[in-house]
Amino acid sequence: MNPDLNRLQPYPFEKLNALKAAVTPPENLPHIALSIGEPKHESPSFVKQSLNDNMDKLANYPTTKGLPELNATIGQWLTRRFNLTTGSIDPQRHVIPVNGTREAIFSFAQAAIDRTTGDNPLIVTPNPFYQIYEGAAFLAGAEPHFLPCLEEHNFIPDFDAVSDEIWQRCQLLFLCSPGNPTGAVFDSKTLHQLIALADKHDFIIASDECYSELYFDEQHPPTGLLQACSEIGRDDYSRCVVFHSLSKRSNLPGLRSGFIAGDADILKPFLLYRTYHGCAMPIQHQLASIAAWSDEAHVKLNRDQYRAKFDAVLEILGDDLEVSKPDAGFYLWAKTPISDTDFAQQLFAQQHITVLPGRYIGRTVDGLNPGENRVRMALVAPLEECISAAQRIKEFVNTLQQG
Template sequence: MRFPTNPRLDRLHPYPFERLRQLTAGITPNPALPAISLGIGEPRHPAPALIGEAIQASMASLAAYPATAGTPALREAIAAWLHRRYGLTVDAGTQVLPVNGSREALFAIAQTVVDPSRAGATVVCPNPFYQIYEGAALLAGAEVAFANADPTRNFAVDWRQIDDATWARTQLLYVCSPGNPSGAVMPLAEWQALFELSDRYGFVIASDECYSEIYFRDEAPLGGLEAAAKLGRSDFKNLIAFTSLSKRSNVPGLRSGFVAGDAALLKKFLLYRTYHGSAMSPIVQAASVAAWGDEAHVVDNRARYRQKFAQVTPLLAQVLDVALPDAGFYLWAAVPWGDDVAFAQGLLAQYNLTVLPGSLLARDAHGVNPGAGRIRLALVADEAECLEAAHRIVSFTKAL
């Protein structure tokens, strides 16, 4: 007899990087060129020294179990950052909660707010999307509805594709701004429209903002809580924002972030997390206090990305349909012909360069896969490696 498992696990799709491995399994990359990968969005700039110093200074804290709610010092450091960054005043005790990176929290929020006993329980996602959204929804027992990005509007999500009947079944909406993969930032009017839909139908908005500190315009991207405050929604009703130190401070291995917003929702989320075993390590909390309290390393990090993008983007624009994004560390480029998978396979075989086909980041919805015909380029390596990758793409494309 086979052992029992959760049948919802069978509904999960392979992760994009696993699908890419399968699609390139039979390819032998050109051995004459060193391997370069622009496939995974893993920050590779140096981490600030202050984080390591804080870890070393807090080793004695490992002698005690941490509280799931985090230390007052960490919650206050996060609240202070929200005030400096967005001009927000939040209650550090009830409207802020540290999490072990935004990824685990984005998954866990669906398990907290979705009620699968309600007929047609639905989670709405942008498309393309971060696959955690879909997996979280399916494992929570919900169906997934997708709203496609519109390339004619700088890849803004067309929420009008979700009809009233679907909104009425919706319990959770995932928003990503700045977006992955396009880097598009949602304007205030779009936030207002989503808040009005949330008020009408009662769903929760989970705002994924982990790319908020890497941007290329003079004005920093608008955040979800900031938008709510500007619209007089200071209680952040049905809204939780998620962010992380991974991209901001180049410490993806630290697994540190926070959620902030609706106090009633965070109370339930804390209850779930207490049972789930989600307390943050004391040394990670100490390091996080140091990181959230310092902006100098963030300014330096942003300058590094701006310099890279300023050189790489016009180079690639010679051969690909690509433009500087609003924010984030990806370029979302259209390939010269429609087959993004074949383009990625050829690039790997001939130039030993890995990129992520856009169709792997999206689902067929409303008659189209909105990622098809595009590739995502993660400019996370140093400037020299990113420029070398760009030159290889130019050479490959011109040879076509």
């Protein structure tokens, strides 16, 4: 077996299950899960109808490259959403449909890393982070290099503190904007800075933007990496790729539908890799994806529902728990008055609410784990459940203060 498999840590939810198994929650309180980022809003009915109408496509093999109609729809969406130069996206060269961003992010690292350089290649990643970034690095034969996302830098890595030696060894930089778990959004200035660094040190920027459509201000949606390219006239999107998904945007995690877009010279060999990888999206899913990417009304409704939940939960928690509204996304990244693992375990034991300890999605570097003494709370449950959870969390925190 590949010895790098031994370097993979248990997934955060395995650790969480072990933590919860040591206590017994109250049976009289219904369980509320705020631990996993699985959208609970209703999936669009017209997407379900499209799936139903195209089940005869089960008899056809899909192509890895994707239906021309889907690629064209994605290209049009990217151009509208991120104000790209008209015609700069060639759907057949700049877009590849994928089975959700998770599989694409993981497989992209396998194709992007050059093991022959002899200089121990690095994949630079935020910390805390989506654990796929770390696993992708190990299985690609690279080392993850973690950049802490701290409150004093608005949860954006301090890229100025990264040495030239690290950038020179970097072959792939993972970004996550809006961030998981912090909700922090990269601004254009920072993205321009990173593009310049990619040019100077010859690395690829891979921006995970699967939360980009969950934001609060309709007039100021989060900036994307391709948008930053367009702002500086970089219409070939050189060294830049983005990952998008319908899971959060359209409440379709079970559809497993997303795409990668950007530098055509990078996507061409990645497409070749994928033809061997055997990961073509089913045709009926592609047709349903066309319907989803073509409609914004359901996405606006989705944002409205999250706004209502953030407003209600933050009003209830008030000053009892140190937490604030993120830039975007659907997570709260709350400070805990006790250790994050104790907080999560005792909250489950007393209130039957599950949250994710921050240390489980961070790594300790130079004695610091940026996730310690924080918990991630996903406001994915219905509004009434989120309100009930907030009230029970408030009650729990008050018992800690009294103690």
